[in-house]
Amino acid sequence: MMPNGVHRKLYDLAGAEDDRRTSPYCWRIRFALAHKGLEYQCVPWRRVEKDLIAFSRQDLVPVLVDDDTVVHDSWSIAEYLDKTYGDKPSLFGEAKGTCCGSC
Numbered sequence: 001m002m003p004n005g006v007h008r009k010l011y012d013l014a015g016a017e018d019d020r021r022t023s024p025y026c027w028r029i030r031f032a033l034a035h036k037g038l039e040y041q042c043v044p045w046r047r048v049e050k051d052l053i054a055f056s057r058q059d060l061v062p063v064l065v066d067d068d069t070v071v072h073d074s075w076s077i078a079e080y081l082d083k084t085y086g087d088k089p090s091l092f093g094e095a096k097g098t099c100c101g102s103c
Contacts, residue, residue: 006039006040006041007066007067008033008038008040008041008064008065008066008067009040009043009065010026010029010030010040010041010043010062010063010065011045011061011063011064012026012029012043012044012062013026013045013061013062014044014045018044023061025061026062029064029077029078032077032078032081032091035089036081036085037089038085038088040064053072055070056070056072060072060073062077064077064080064081066084069084
């Protein structure tokens with residue numbers, strides 16, 4: 001468990017300065033976490049720091065670490081959040097919002 005009871009980390013693309021976030025895919029997840037009211041620690045990541053997210057077995061952000069679960073790709077993270085935290089406000093509005101053409 002992380003300090004202050006926060007057990008989620010979001011690896012987020014940063015510019016030269018830590019407070020300059022440049023990825024709209026990471027923004028999506030920050031908005032999703034806020035919408036669901038979930039606390040998290042944001043970890044600034046730069047493209048040259050591939051080893052920092054090597055545990056995710058790929059080299060792109062966003063990467064969400066939620067306790068022992070690692071999820072990457074903004075869509076996959078959003079689906080994970082909705083499934084795992086179904087008691088919080090939905091990101092998709094209803095079940096058919098996650099449909100991929102099989103309806």
